[in-house]
């Protein structure tokens with residue numbers, strides 16, 4: 001029997017370091033990496049392998065996984081790319097939200113190719129990315145491009161499943177071999193319980209079929225990513241370069257934890273998800289401050305405008321807090337730091353600084369977050385966030401007339 005094929009869309013850190021390594025270790029799949037970055041595709045193809053360092057963040061023990069025997073395809077090479085998609089049993093997507101529409105367009109084209117070929121084997125599209133509502137977003141975006149027959153075909157033979165791709169993976173850095181990655185060693189991938197394979201079909205052993213992955217994504221993004229980015233934003237303002245430095249600054253560590261608590265209390269009130277106990281909190285903090293991994297703040301805060309939008313790691317839990325009668329003081333205070341640092345190498349931070357300069361704080365906060373001032377809860381979040389930006393940026397922004405009075 002031919003091996004099942006896997007296409008990984010987005011051959012970056014998560015694509016190679018989590019999906020790639022996990023599928024490779026199964027030992028029974030034919031792997032293809034697809035990417036829009038022509039140099040990455042060419043380089044991976046030439047080298048023919050890459051290494052992932054899988055680390056236990058608490059003990060420092062390490063396993064090196066050398067991934068090889070894969071193919072690579074440039075998304076611009078349409079025939080080859082669509083052919084690979086059409087022949088795959090699993091398609092794992094690991095891109096940022098700004099690329100979701102492009103990937104949805106390609107998946108819709110894949111549906112047409114499969115239908116035209118009369119393919120009746122199921123394909124499972126495993127969606128990854130820090131985004132609340134992955135399944136719904138892709139379903140809408142794909143179906144919007146299909147006619148009624150194609151939609152009916154897609155609903156029968158192409159399953160979309162949200163997954164919680166939560167391995168922390170970064171480039172291995174200077175001195176390491178080209179394309180090498182390093183990260184934690186999470187060995188399971190929670191996957192939505194909706195794969196319509198026939199009875200007896202063997203799923204990858206690392207799939208952990210979960211009845212409510214969308215809710216665990218909400219939990220992950222609105223608490224773990226919330227504290228991560230709170231440390232990142234406040235750390236960036238303090239001039240730190242790694243999350244370890246930020247958490248070792250007792251004040252920043254405590255403020256980030258308070259933000260996390262607000263999010264956790266809201267998750268408990270709204271969804272009944274218990275607030276983790278002290279031991280779990282200690283482990284989480286130890287993993288952030290591990291001596292074996294130095295996550296760069298520049299990575300943690302990348303694309304700050306995305307991170308400050310309505311459903312993401314700050315405004316998602318902040319609005320949930322307001323809905324549940326909890327004041328999201330520390331969440332919005334941490335978020336405010338995103339408006340108060342400027343990194344010339346990060347286009348979205350440069351853009352935010354421009355918005356604040358040209359529009360003033362209130363309008364800049366509205367433009368970045370896309371909160372609706374006519375909706376009472378969103379209006380409260382907007383006003384609290386704008387005031388927090390005023391407070392956090394105070395020494396630099398006190399109007400001249402006040403500073404003269406205040407001396």
Ligand SMILES: NC(=O)c1ccc[n+]([C@@H]2O[C@H](COP(=O)([O-])OP(=O)(O)OC[C@H]3O[C@@H](n4cnc5c(N)ncnc54)[C@H](O)[C@@H]3O)[C@@H](O)[C@H]2O)c1
Nearest residue numbers: 010012013014035036037094095096099102129130168169
């Ligand atoms: N790195 C992590 O630790 C981590 C952990 C959990 C979740 N995530 C999430 O995974 C996603 C990817 O993050 P990453 O760190 O791997 O980023 P990355 O930049 O390393 O990889 C993204 C890759 O996608 C490619 N790409 C962009 N548009 C594409 C398209 N239309 N088709 C195919 N490829 C395309 C890019 O060229 C790039 O190689 C994000 O949503 C991120 O939030 C990352």
Ligand SMILES: O=P(O)(O)OC[C@@H](O)[C@@H](O)[C@H](O)[C@H](O)CO
Nearest residue numbers: 130166167168225228299300302
């Ligand atoms: O990937 P982003 O940019 O959405 O967020 C940066 C980090 O918080 C994130 O990559 C975490 O390391 C990851 O989500 C861990 O599961």
